[in-house]
Amino acid sequence: xxxxVPGRVIAVDGMIAxxxxxxxxxxxxLDVIDEPVTPGDYVLNHVGYAIRRIPPEDIGETLALYxxxxxGKSGADLMADDVRGELAASVTASASPRPAND
Amino acid sequence: xxxxxxxxTLKMGAGGHAMRRLIGEVFLERLAGPEMLAGDIGLAxxxxxxxxxxxxxxxxxTTDSHVVHPIFFPxxxxxxxxxxxxxxxxAMMGATEPVMxxxxxxxxxxxxxxxxxxxxxxxxxxxxxxxxxxxxxxxxVMGKGELDGxxxxxxxxxxxxxxxxxxxxxxxxxxxxxxxxxxxxxxxxAARGNLSLEVELRSDVAPINGLVRAALAVAGDGxxxxxxxxxxxxASALHEMADKARVGILLEERAVPIRxxxxxxxxxxxxxxxxxxxxxxxxxxxxxxRAEAVLAAVRAHPLGREAALVGTCIADSPxxxxxxxxxxxxxxIEPDGEPLPRIC
Amino acid sequence: MxxxxxxxxxxxxxxxxxxxxxxxxxxxxxxxxxxISVMHVCGSHEQAxxxxxxxxxxxxxxxxxxxxxxxxxxxxxxxxxxxxxxxxAGVRIATYGxxxxxxxxxxxxxxxxxxxAKVDIVYSVMQAVELAKSTxxxxxxxxxxxxxxxVATAAVIVQGVxxxxxxxxxxxxxxxxxxxxxxxxxxxxxxxxxxxxxxTITGSAIFERFAARHHKPVVVAGFEPLDILAGLVALVELVxxxxxxxxxxxxxxxxxxxxxxxxxxxxKVFRATGGRWRGIAHVPSGNLRLRDEYADVDxxxxxxxxxxxxxxxxxxxxxxxxxxxxxxxxxxxxxxxxLFGKACTPETPVGACMVSSEGTCRIWHxxxxxxxxxxxxxxx
Numbered sequence: 001x002x003x004x005v006p007g008r009v010i011a012v013d014g015m016i017a018x019x020x021x022x023x024x025x026x027x028x029x030l031d032v033i034d035e036p037v038t039p040g041d042y043v044l045n046h047v048g049y050a051i052r053r054i055p056p057e058d059i060g061e062t063l064a065l066y067x068x069x070x071x072g073k074s075g076a077d078l079m080a081d082d083v084r085g086e087l088a089a090s091v092t093a094s095a096s097p098r099p100a101n102d
Numbered sequence: 103x104x105x106x107x108x109x110x111t112l113k114m115g116a117g118g119h120a121m122r123r124l125i126g127e128v129f130l131e132r133l134a135g136p137e138m139l140a141g142d143i144g145l146a147x148x149x150x151x152x153x154x155x156x157x158x159x160x161x162x163x164t165t166d167s168h169v170v171h172p173i174f175f176p177x178x179x180x181x182x183x184x185x186x187x188x189x190x191x192x193a194m195m196g197a198t199e200p201v202m203x204x205x206x207x208x209x210x211x212x213x214x215x216x217x218x219x220x221x222x223x224x225x226x227x228x229x230x231x232x233x234x235x236x237x238x239x240x241x242x243v244m245g246k247g248e249l250d251g252x253x254x255x256x257x258x259x260x261x262x263x264x265x266x267x268x269x270x271x272x273x274x275x276x277x278x279x280x281x282x283x284x285x286x287x288x289x290x291x292a293a294r295g296n297l298s299l300e301v302e303l304r305s306d307v308a309p310i311n312g313l314v315r316a317a318l319a320v321a322g323d324g325x326x327x328x329x330x331x332x333x334x335x336x337a338s339a340l341h342e343m344a345d346k347a348r349v350g351i352l353l354e355e356r357a358v359p360i361r362x363x364x365x366x367x368x369x370x371x372x373x374x375x376x377x378x379x380x381x382x383x384x385x386x387x388x389x390x391x392r393a394e395a396v397l398a399a400v401r402a403h404p405l406g407r408e409a410a411l412v413g414t415c416i417a418d419s420p421x422x423x424x425x426x427x428x429x430x431x432x433x434x435i436e437p438d439g440e441p442l443p444r445i446c
Numbered sequence: 447m448x449x450x451x452x453x454x455x456x457x458x459x460x461x462x463x464x465x466x467x468x469x470x471x472x473x474x475x476x477x478x479x480x481x482i483s484v485m486h487v488c489g490s491h492e493q494a495x496x497x498x499x500x501x502x503x504x505x506x507x508x509x510x511x512x513x514x515x516x517x518x519x520x521x522x523x524x525x526x527x528x529x530x531x532x533x534x535a536g537v538r539i540a541t542y543g544x545x546x547x548x549x550x551x552x553x554x555x556x557x558x559x560x561x562x563a564k565v566d567i568v569y570s571v572m573q574a575v576e577l578a579k580s581t582x583x584x585x586x587x588x589x590x591x592x593x594x595x596x597v598a599t600a601a602v603i604v605q606g607v608x609x610x611x612x613x614x615x616x617x618x619x620x621x622x623x624x625x626x627x628x629x630x631x632x633x634x635x636x637x638x639x640x641x642x643x644x645x646t647i648t649g650s651a652i653f654e655r656f657a658a659r660h661h662k663p664v665v666v667a668g669f670e671p672l673d674i675l676a677g678l679v680a681l682v683e684l685v686x687x688x689x690x691x692x693x694x695x696x697x698x699x700x701x702x703x704x705x706x707x708x709x710x711x712x713x714k715v716f717r718a719t720g721g722r723w724r725g726i727a728h729v730p731s732g733n734l735r736l737r738d739e740y741a742d743v744d745x746x747x748x749x750x751x752x753x754x755x756x757x758x759x760x761x762x763x764x765x766x767x768x769x770x771x772x773x774x775x776x777x778x779x780x781x782x783x784x785l786f787g788k789a790c791t792p793e794t795p796v797g798a799c800m801v802s803s804e805g806t807c808r809i810w811h812x813x814x815x816x817x818x819x820x821x822x823x824x825x826x
Contacts, residue, residue: 003372003445003490004594004643004669004699018300022366025300029572031601034707044646044699045370047445047542047591048298048570049598051705052646058698062668063457065695066676069683070466111560113547120793296576297569371569374497428461429671430468430499435803435812438792442543443569445591 006054009041017050019043113439118334120438122148143195143267150191150330151258153265160265162197164188165257173217173251175293177286177305178381181221184254185228186381187332189309194268194328194384197260198315202237203229206255211246221252232309234258269346270327276393277351277413278386280313280406281306282359283336287378287441288367297371297443301363308382313403317386320399324392329385334437336376339385340413340423341436347387350419353434355427357412372444377437387415458670459498467675468503474679475505478686483509483634483776484678486667487624488641489516489802494669508682511776512799512806513627515641517592517618518544519798519805520723523765525616526550527753528746529588532614533563537749538581539614540566540574541588542595548801549794552759555588571602578611586745590616594643596734597708600715603736603743614745617734619718620644621652626727628660630775637663637685639677642696647712649704653692661690668696715740725770725797764789770797773806780810787811 007021012030017037019028028050030037035053037043043050114124125148134146143153151164168184178186185203192200205225209218229235289303310330318325327347331339336358344351360368360375368375382405388396393411400406416424423434475482486492492512495501504510514520527550533539539555546556546567559565564583568574571587578585585608589599596617603613620641627633640653645666653664663684667677677695684691694700714737721733736744745751767785772778780786780799790796792808799807 004646005370006699021370023301023363024366024370026370027298027300029570029598029601031605032597032705032708032711034705044643046594046643047598048572049601051594051597051643051708052699054698059457062673062696062698065697066463066467066672069676069679070463070470109557109560111556113556296573298573425499427497427499429459429464430501430503432496432499432502433812439547442546442567444544445542445569445595 004044004046004051006042006044009037009039009043011039012037017043019045019050021045116333116437116439118338118436118438143265147267147269149268150194151197153195156261159261159263160197162192162195162260162262162265163257164191164195165255166191167253167255169250169253170290171250172290172293174220175290175305176302177289178307179221179224180252180254181224182228182307183381184256185225185232185234186307186309188256188258189232189234189311190330190381190384192258192260193311193314194266194330195262196264196266196314196318196328197262198311198318199262200232200234200258200260200311202259203234204257205236205239206241207239208242208244208249208253208255210249210251211243213252218252221254228309232311264323266325266328268327268329268343271343271347271349271351271387271415272326272389273349273415273417274390275326275349275387275415276390276411277340277353277415278388278393278397278400278409278411279331279336279358280310280384280386280400281382281408282361282364283331283380283383284360284364284368284375284378286381287335288364288373288375291371291373291378291443292367299367299370301367303361303363303367306380306382308405310382310384310405313400313405314384316399316403316406317396321388321392321396324389324396325386326389327387331380331383331385333379335378335380336385337374337423337434337436338377340434341421343385343387344415344423345421347415348420350416350421351413351423352416353413353423353425355425357410359408359410373441374437376434377441458668458672460672464671464675467672467679471508471675471679471682472505474682474686475508478507478682481507481509482636482682482685483511484637484639484681484685485511485513485627485635485776486639486641487513487515487620487627488639488644489519490641490643490669491515491639491667491674492802494671494674498671500671500674504678508678509776510639510678511635512774513638514623514723514726514774514798515620516798516802516805517595518542518548518590519802520618520623520726521545521548521590521616522722522724523549523551524753526554527756528751529555529586529614529616530558531751531753531756532586532745532749533558533565534561535749535752536563538564538566538583538585539588540568540577540585542569542590543567545588545590549796550756551753552756571598575602575607575611578608582610584610584612586612586614586749588614588616592618592620592641592644593647593712593734596716597647597712600711603715603740604711607743612743612745612748613736615716615735617716618723619732619734621648621656622718622731623723623726623729624656625660626729627775628656628662630771630777632777633775635662635776637665637681639674639681640664640666640692642666642668642673642699645694645696645700645704647705647708649702650692650694650700651702651704657690657692663690664692666692666694666696666700668699725765725768725799726774727771764796768797770799770807773799780807783807
């Protein structure tokens with residue numbers, strides 16, 4: 001119901017942040033965010049307003065939660081071998097929860 | 103609703119179902135008749151243009167009116183659009199050597215002369231690229247407020263020995279796109295300037311008869327149908343081709359080339375790049391045994407470097423386009439009306 | 447794009463993980479050995495499910511019902527009528543693109559535009575304010591959206607707006623409607639997937655109380671393919687275990703207490719009041735209206751809005767026959783509706799399910815239900 005798009009803060013000028021969304025820069029208002037925002041932070045944008053500072057550690061936390069769901073309580077594993085292999089590769093490739101700065 | 107049945111709405115000009123219905127009910131009903139010769143392509147075919155047999159050649163004609171806001175946008179302007187639109191429509195019928203174009207200009211009182219000159223210069227350059235000339239024209243000026251700036255109409259004439267109708271897809275044909283999708287539509291939207299986006303998207307507007315000529319040269323009769331995915335984008339073009347040929351199309355979303363900045367603007371505004379216009383691209387149906395050769399020929403052309411095979415014609419699900427997203431499948435919905443930024 | 451941020455976000459679109467989660471979902475549903483119905487209360491969930499083609503990969507025994515989660519679709523006829531009446535009276539309307547084609551009693555804003563009314567599409571309420579600054583025309587911002595979007599409207603109002611700017615609020619508040627659908631007679635829904643971005647504002651704690659009250663589990667989920675699949679796995683596990691708790695499966699964007707700055711702004715400017723949601727029901731506290739302190743920017747107080755002419759030209763009350771509410775509750779299918787495909791089509795929609803491009807009725811009308819897409823074309 002609400003199109004929310006995450007992006008990385010490039011610059012902050014008062015109540016306005018310049019935010020990079022996959023390479024497109026857009027000015028976003030900071031009036032309603034509940035934490036101070038500095039360049040390098042990630043924010044969730046909705047209709048031109050940042051509504052949340054996304055803690056980088058929570059990205060890792062979410063992915064870990066999904067992997068927990070995958071394992072299931074019983075430890076049953078329905079994943080086909082190829083899927084398990086691909087998954088292992090992708091987990092290794094994205095091991096650091098904090099995205100490297102480019 | 104009462105109003106939309108009594109009056110023409112913007113949706114009816116947006117290239118989708120509503121437009122086809124308006125054309126059918128108002129124009130085809132009264133104007134379409136039997137063709138002079140079997141095989142001629144007339145109004146009822148609703149193809150990119152008309153084709154009539156003259157001796158051992160086909161005379162292909164098409165006409166197109168152009169309005170765009172803003173008139174000048176990154177990558178082009180209304181003048182370039184007017185030439186490319188008509189040249190490309192001829193090329194889509196297989197007629198890649200246009201004999202001439204006509205140009206009609208309707209101008210709003212007060213329009214800047216410098217802008218008019220800039221548009222004329224742009225027309226000259228686009229004509230040179232396409233290898234065609236404006237041979238006749240017409241100019242009208244209307245009162246302030248009676249139109250928004252300027253309207254251009256171009257018509258084109260060409261001869262070809264083989265016509266390719268847009269209804270020729272067959273089960274098993276591969277679908278080829280000659281480059282990235284969504285560039286023009288999102289560039290124009292971003293250029294309207296009220297979205298506070300810092301991005302320089304460029305329209306792909308260009309005459310592509312040269313590229314089509316190169317593809318036809320290696321394809322033989324291996325190209326079964328062509329369409330330029332203008333209004334309504336790839337989604338509309340594929341629906342129209344599938345509908346006319348009564349085949350299904352399975353489209354591999356991940357194979358469709360989309361520029362990262364176009365994708366990003368699409369994500370921000372909630373607009374699918376597959377639903378917006380291209381002005382320098384072709385969607386082709388290619389016989390499977392010719393697909394790789396045609397792809398190589400298109401990629402060798404400067405306007406086709408990012409061409410890709412993106413789908414296959416199937417017997418199941420006739421007249422529909424099934425999108426394989428890599429996560430699952432869905433039916434590709436045909437856009438109705440101009441795509442608008444959305445919040446949900 | 448080699449940007450690290452996009453790489454990070456793309457991890458939530460990893461097909462290998464998605465396949466694994468879809469397999470896990472099938473396993474959990476199969477383990478239950480019966481049909482399970484859950485509901486998402488978020489138009490963006492439906493958009494994402496459709497966009498990524500996830501529905502085709504859901505297990506047959508799992509029914510994922512699209513609830514009343516699209517704020518545009520549930521905007522009631524009289525609310526659209528107010529905007530249309532103002533537009534036809536010569537007031538310039540600024541609104542989000544989503545609202546343009548939503549039908550009122552006798553016409554939509556797009557229809558009013560066809561007649562010559564001035565309607566501007568904006569991406570942000572700030573743009574509407576900029577528009578007001580650039581003209582002497584009266585600008586009315588026709589504000590739609592849930593609390594997530596209402597917060598932006600509130601921020602602009604608190605900041606102070608030009609004299610020729612006012613707000614016609616059709617903002618909606620999502621928690622109360624969940625109470626309604628949870629209690630709908632005949633409803634078979636066993637659990638809810640809650641709207642991630644509304645919860646960014648309200649926090650996930652409100653769903654803990656909801657789950658306990660209705661004895662139905664709730665999972666707050668995000669909008670990437672992995673978010674939705676993982677949310678469904680978690681939800682079905684709770685349903686099977688009979689565990690009526692609330693889980694926040696979207697911690698990167700939702701905290702337990704929500705965004706308190708945004709909540710304070712929201713309730714400073716708006717009050718929740720009862721009103722009809724199109725095709726659903728009267729929802730107590732479901733509509734957000736401007737508080738008395740902001741009467742000077744309230745379009746309803748600035749203008750006398752005469753909707754009589756719209757009602758005079760209206761066809762007989764078709765809406766009364768619309769069964770959208772039952773469809774959204776999973777009780778009825780579109781074919782059970784007298785209007786479906788006749789008086790109610792994508793071009794002349796009556797109810798919410800036909801208004802939305804991903805609405806149940808819209809999809810049924812265009813494609814005759816959800817066809818089985820997984821198998822087709824395999825032979826080629």
